[in-house]
Amino acid sequence: DLDDPARVLRSNPETYFKSPEEMYRLFPGREEAVERTLEIAEKCALILQDTGVHLPGFPIPELYRNADEYLERLVMEGLRERIPGAGEDVFTRAHYELDVIKRMKFSGYFLVVWDIVHAAKERGIPVGPGRGSAAGSLVCYALGITSINPMENGLLFERLLNPERVSMPDIDVDFCDERRQEVIEYVIDKYGKDNVCQIITFGRMAARAVVRDVGRVLKIPYGDVDKLAKMIPGPGVTLSKALSTVPELKERYEQDPNVRKLIDLSLSLEGLARHASTHAAGIVITPTRLLDHVPLYRTNKGEVTTQYEMKILEEIGILKIDILGLKTLSHVDKTLRLVAEHEGIDIAMEEIPLDDPKTFELLQKGQTIAVFQLESAGMRDLLKKIAPTTFGDVTAVNALYRPGPLGSDMVSDFIERKHGRKRISYEHPKLEPILRETYGVILYQEQVMQIANDLAGFTLGQADILRRAMGKKKAAVMEKQRERFIEGAVGNGIPKKKARTIFDLMAFFSGYGFNKSHSAAYAMVSMQTAYLKAHHPQAFMAAALTSDMSDTNRLVVLIDECRSLGIVLHAPDINSGGVEFGLSNGEITYGLAAIKNVGVQAVRSIVERREEGGPFKSLFDLCDRIDLRLVNRRVIENLIQSGALDSLPGNRAQKMATLERILTEAQKRQGARDRGQTFLDLLGSAGVSGEIPLEDVPEWDESLRLHKEKESLGFY
Structure with a gap:
């Protein structure tokens, strides 16, 4: 038994290294092969060499000598386009970042990521505004890899690439989850299937x-x-x-x-x-x-x-590149298409304002079901308490709603200070410009870096090393950094005792600090989705229902939200519903593919026949016109039980009782049509019209009707 450590293992008398003589006896006539085994063994030599970074060769246009030159040109063009009238400080920051990238020989990496994002946007594939430390790079912003201006939001490049320590950059990009595979296929087509794979x-x-x-x-x-x-x-x-x-x-x-x-x-x-x-x-x-x-x-x-x-x-x-699929981007894309189609308004995601009063009103009320990152019960409660009034507040909410801050006094301290119930104080005047946006609370890892930079003279690269040391809490490293910080702060005119206090504060809060670049990038998506919900609630909720139509529990939550917002959601109807949830006169039509055991392919086939021949007039008309190879009996039964066929003559019980006869006749007629028979050939017991009368049975009682409705919809 496996649980007996003294068990006898199966032995084999052949399991030992044999002598050359024994090998010759085992392989008579194959002496040469036996002799060459040593030759093969000698050839099996692996020498591991540190050959640096292995970047794919990115095709550079002939006008440019190398990747460095081409990257700089793209960045300068991007800055002029994205920041019209950009000042000297913008170009100084861009050249600094480019110098670091070139020195580390990563220009090719940035070009590869730029090309993937650019190709996705050209194909109409929604791309997120950024995630992780990449949002702190002005180069990434200029290239269109990210959509948040790091200089306007106090984000630091050194979180992505630290000039003090060479390491591979890590740029993750969010794409619409429904079209993520297209992005991967583009990469494979560009670099070759033998050069690209998953991890x-x-x-x-x-x-x-x-x-x-x-x-x-x-x-x-x-x-x-x-x-x-x-x-x-x-x-x-x-x-x-x-x-x-x-x-x-x-x-x-x-x-x-x-x-x-x-x-x-x-x-x-x-x-x-x-x-x-x-x-x-x-x-x-x-x-x-x-x-x-x-x-x-x-x-x-x-x-x-x-x-x-x-x-x-x-x-x-x-x-390595993370090509992530983000469902929210599909949700936003569906919302924008519905708004354009039904309201005649074209909205570009990146042009949605981040200072809209109606959006903040929605956030302050905690009406954030289906709003990215902000819809959990705890998050809604936090939003009501903080009552955000700026984009910075929303960024802070994303950073605060984590186990560390929630388990400390940090959240309540932030709230009390924001609303003026607690005095905002700073250990030193030099901390005010760094901590003003978070009301004196050290919330972000970037603030730790800025404090080390401004108060103790660390470079931002050195400050990033300090941040990492604080995060790992290695005593020896921390003590060394502490001495260096205090020495630098004293050199900048800060009393030694005060410098110690500030360092201890940094060390304490570093355990709770969050990456501001990531928080700001995701806060942008939160604001964009909140804006769409505030200004276009019907389109937003219809798109949300479509995005989650395979998740019954989620549909229940979203339908309840529609009711609370006063949005009319129609019951499923075979003659008005589409594959997805849609809009009609400001009201939501039910997506038929959300009905259990129906499926997108079946509904798509039904809708095509409806558009070709007009509304269905009866159950027989439906079964006769649809492709019964794609729409089987189970699909039709669920359509009946869900109420999707209530607009056709007869009650649900009658339709279920007659369905077998109707399907039998409809299959005969479809088979005859497939064989090319004439209309006269199709006439049979059903009569010229082909209509089969429904069985004369009473409707199900309310209890049974609701039970079957729940079976098909997941709710009453």
Whole structure:
């Protein structure tokens, strides 16, 4: 048994290294092959070399000598277009960023990302305004990779690329989730299928899972193992930490030999890879064949991925890009198309204002169901308390709504200061310009960097190293940085005692600090979606319903929100509904593909026949005209149960009772038409019209009708 460590393993008398003589006897007549085994072994020599960064060759137009020159030209053109009348400070910042990029030899990387984003926009694929540290780069803004001006929002380039330490840049880009695959296909077409693939990721044995796995192998009763596993706190808590912090678990470990054996084995296995899967967003692009750079793996689905995880790929200098699918971008795109079609207003996402009073009114009321990042109950409550009045407030809300700040006095302190119920104070006047937008609270990692820069004379690159050290809380490194900060601050005229206090504040808040670049970029999407909900609620909610029409629980939430907003949502109707939720005279029409067991392909076929031949007149007319190869009996039954056929003659019970006869006749007629028979050939027992009368049965009682409605819609 597996749980017996002394079990006898199956032995084989052949499992040993054989002598040359024995090999000759085993392979008579193949002496040359035996002799060449050593030759093959000698050729199997792998020398790992540090060859730097492996960027794909980006095609540079003939007018430019190299990637550096071409990148600079694109950036300068982008700045003039995106910031008309830009001052000297803008171009100084741009040249500084370009110098760092060129010095690190990453111009090609930025061109690759620019090209992908540019190609997506040319194809009408919605692209997000940015995410992560890339939003802090003016170069990224000028190239159109991001849509938030870092200089207007106090965002720092050094979060993306630190001139003090060379590391691969990491630019992640959000694309409309429904068209993300098109972006990946573009990359494959451009660089070749042998040079592009996705990245492997490993599911590892976490504390609870490994205890359950080991318990199963040791044949310990499931109930006993489950009790032990549930003693381990939530995700992210290691088994060793649980042993030191959960008294009951520690007691069981010390007193029960079986539990000790289980946990000791689990400790040795925790963290090991359990299974392989494909990373949700990451792809790699290599300058030559992938096999020249990384080992590959074929998944069960036939997908090719790297065998190296993301961290290793970065360490060996392989270009990695996260091409993420963001459902919100699909939602926004659908909203904009509905607004254009039904209201005659063309709205560009990047032109949506970030200072709109009606948008702030919606946020202050917490009416943020379906608004990006702001719709959870806790977030809505926080919005009501903060009552945001600026884009900076919304950026702060995104940063505050996390376990660290919520578990401290940080949130209440921010709220009290914003509303004037608590005096805003600063440890030193030089802190005011840095902390003014957050009412004196150190909220962002970038503020820690700016304090080190302005008060202690650190370069922003050095300040980023300080920020990282504070985040990792390594005592020796922290003490060294502390001495350096105090020395620099004293040199700038700040008393030593005050410098110590400021450093301690920075160290304390660094545990809660958030990346402002990411928070600001996502706050922009929050504001854009809130604006659309405030000004175009019908289109916004119709698009939200379509985006989530495969999730019944989510539909219930969105339908309740429509009711609370006073938006009319019509019941499903075969003669007015489309594949998706739509608009008609300011009211929402039900998307027929949202009905369970119906599907997009079936509804698309139904709508095509309706548009070709006009509204359906009866159940028989429907079954006779639609393609029954695409629309089967189950689909029609769910259409009946949902009420989508209520506008046709007869009640639901009659339609269900007669459906089998109608389908039989309709299939005969469709088969005859397929064989090219004439109209006269089609006449049969149904009569010239082909109409089959409905069975004379009473309608279902309300309880049964509601039960079947819920079966098909997921709600009453």
